[in-house]
Amino acid sequence: MTLTWTDWQAIAVPLVLAVGAVAVLLIDSFWRSASVQLRHTVVTLLTVALILFGLVFVWAQRDDFKPAFCRPAVEGPAECSLVFEPLTAGLWAVLLIGALGVVGLSAYRLLSADVPVGEYHFLLLSALVGATVLAGARDLATVVIGLEVVSLPSFAMVALRRDRRGSEGALKAFLVSVLSTAVMLFGISYLYGVTGSLYLSTIANRLSGLDPELRRVAFAAGLFVIVGFGFKIAAVPFHGWLPDTYVGAPVEVTAFLAVVSKSAGVAGLLVLVTSGVAPSGSELRTVVAILAALTMTVGNLAALRQQEAVRLLAWSSIGQVGFLLAPLAVGDAQAVVGYLAAYVVVTVGAFGAVAVVQRHRPGGLLTDYRGMVRSEPGLAGALIFFLVVLAGLPPGLAGLFTKFAAFQAVIDAHLGWLAIVMAINVMIGLAVYLRWVAELFRLPAEDPFSVDIESPAVAMISLCAATAAVLSILPSTLFSLAI
Template sequence: MSFPAATTAQTVTHTATGADSAAVAQSVVQSVDWLAIAPPTIAAVVALAVLVADLFVTDARKALLGWVSVAGLAASLVMLLPLLDGDRSTFCLTGEPGVCSYTADRFTLVIQFLVLGGALLAALLSVTALKDARKGLPEGEFWFLLLSSAAGAALLPASRDLATLIVALEVASLPAFALVGLRHGDRRSSEAALKFFLSSVTATAVSLMGVSFVYAATGTLHLTRIAERIQDVDGQLHTLAQTGVVLTLVGFAFKTAAVPFHFWVPDTYVGAPLPVAAYLSVVGKAVGFTGLILVTVIALPSYADVWGPALAALAALTMTVGNVGALRQQGTRAYSAVRLLAWSSVGQAGYLLVPIAAAAYSDDAEQSIGSTVAYALMYAAVNLGAFAVAALVGRTRTLNRITDYRGLYATNPLTALLLAFFLLCLAGLPPGVIGLFAKVAVFSAAVDAGLGWLAVVMAVNVVIALFYYLQWTALLFRAPEGAPVKHLVPAPLTAAIALTAVLGIGLSGAPQLILRFADTGLF
């Protein structure tokens, strides 16, 4: 349902390219469909409400801010349900059907479910983390930053012009810098925030330069119009457009932690509060991959010969470096469990890149992208589950070493079984059926696109990953060294672990619930 009362009009000028180089005046009518934009809007409004309420709430009642934030994210998720009845668009150009800045289609809703669900689980982890923090974290600021970042992440998949896309990307990223470095006086936290900030600023600068080149070549920022006009550019404009495509890809490669732009990941995950690391591993990654999909598949399909080989090479390099880095982690090193999950997330990013690269070679690009979405949904559920268990162990074992998980089954049998299940899902082994099926979908996308060499590289990396996932899993069931430590599970942590367990186990029993996205079009 559209609400035309909030309508303004303004005139902008677009420069046509190709045969017709005359300036064409377009009237832009911004008719706000409040229902379509409700999910990110609710998150943003609750963020502001929490920040203001923090000024008036006493220290003894600060915990209420966390539960208000959890409720706000849950409300944002609920508002996705009315949007399931059909595609909705807003902020559209008059006289240009389908040329809009915001579109809530099936692809948008799936990604919004992923990022808002991931933010909700990270919020549940944060409720306990803020309560246990020995060095106090400013709760009002924490929840404001988390909700603001979630609002930007939810806006991004609906963005259908480059300006909105970049703004959403920065709204999702800027609060994350502060979240990483929010522990005042903590050297590791400050170093992590600085590395994350510098890498992200570099990525943004490169992306903006690439976007400006694409705009100069096409005269438009809307993704569908770029796809139409960029096919007709020639001469120097063609070179300019190619340069813009490459620079845009490099910028998003930073955001997705693709090798060689991954250097910030291990130290950032270790230095950040663990719930923030969990948030970055899922929501931060989803933001980068969603932007990459929108730019390549929707805006630049005619330049598949440029971004296809580049993404295929990045996928092979990323999964190899990530898995080798995880394999080298020493179990007795401080924070080795978090470092292993960090390197594992780099390796998983390589798998996620495979279907996007395959879309450049496939006759059915939508099915290839569907494989990435299916894999991302699986990865989000089980990886957040692994981080939830790591947060539980970290409450009593502050160094969070891999060896600290030895004998977990003896003291917390259900938690140990669930962590084993999450790790087996990431490895792609039964009973983690959803992990196996998601990997098969990604592998099939590469084979169907004729990227046999990339499928072989992926198979080798899956075998490498088996070693460290199984090694960690086996450690859970060994006899504990010294006096066993009973890990008490607070209610918010219990809820986070239970939700991820239900998702992982339920989807393993009915993998078609996710894999159907790999069989049907998303756009």
């Protein structure tokens, strides 16, 4: 099989990222003569350049349709392993922006000193390679490989600090991930057995023509695949590993897990659902809808009881995934990508703000934020804005309208019960974030948080806030990502 020009174009971004990952690792290992600051800066800039290349590429090709690694099929159109289409462009944009934010949060003086710089960026870029491949994958083998390439570097990143909590978190995530891969492969083998193909388009074609006996097997197989993804994106009841892993990792890595890793999982599931494994009207969509309802309810209710900032964000990210699963369950890619984009921007911002506070107050309790509107008005204002966007209330219109789109998708698909569950969760979610906002506003504070914030952190948080503000005024940009 020879690679055509289209193939090269479709994998240009993952390829460049992969080459760049190796380059970053080599620079850090072999350029020992330079100072730590210089090395760190060069590595950061190189990583940023690689990601920016990806973004420019996506922007330039956003309307194209490039099927890659195709082969003629026995019946129907050609079967392709990797497709770059507008949906892929939207997902890649979200993933790359999220990664860019994480890289910005890991700049010199921000990343804790005991994390090795070269390895960190190497792992980050490798995971990004997997994420981009996963979002473009159109056959099950590529899906599994993409997912593994996202996951394996993540565990290493969690454990990079080599302390006990990190190792524990990494081990938990690793075991769960191995289990989920096994479950997923089991499902995939059955899907292959039933349909005789790994290509999603062919599977979709053949699923509709199955006889009822086999259809039940296909349902079980699809269920296993979805459960596998459920572990990755920490959908309830497969979420047990997430809080400890989030707390054990350095904050930057937690941001990475919450933003890139999670988006990659959602992207993969979205590809599976929209391109055929769960066509509209299939019971698998109902399963996803039930997962969505459970995930958002449990995530938000648990977040309500947290006393630590990172734990609260961890649980509330479970709640947010629940909201993402709702439009996903009805196959509305536009709403999913829009939601993901808003979520990624504000989550990066929120973790950035948390990182600033945690560097000086390692306890990470919500009470550490008391009175910050007076002592650190800029940081507090930005954090409040991020939280309000996550809650989906004005002035965070980006969050409001992405929630709105999710509601619209669900209502249009006649899933009234899910819409009611979502409405109740809007309320619980608001309660979660308001607890934090209330701490920020509480005055007088005995020992208010006030420091000189590192300038890269200021830049990143302002950038996130500005982006979220623009998205709030012009929410239509969010929904033009995946058309």
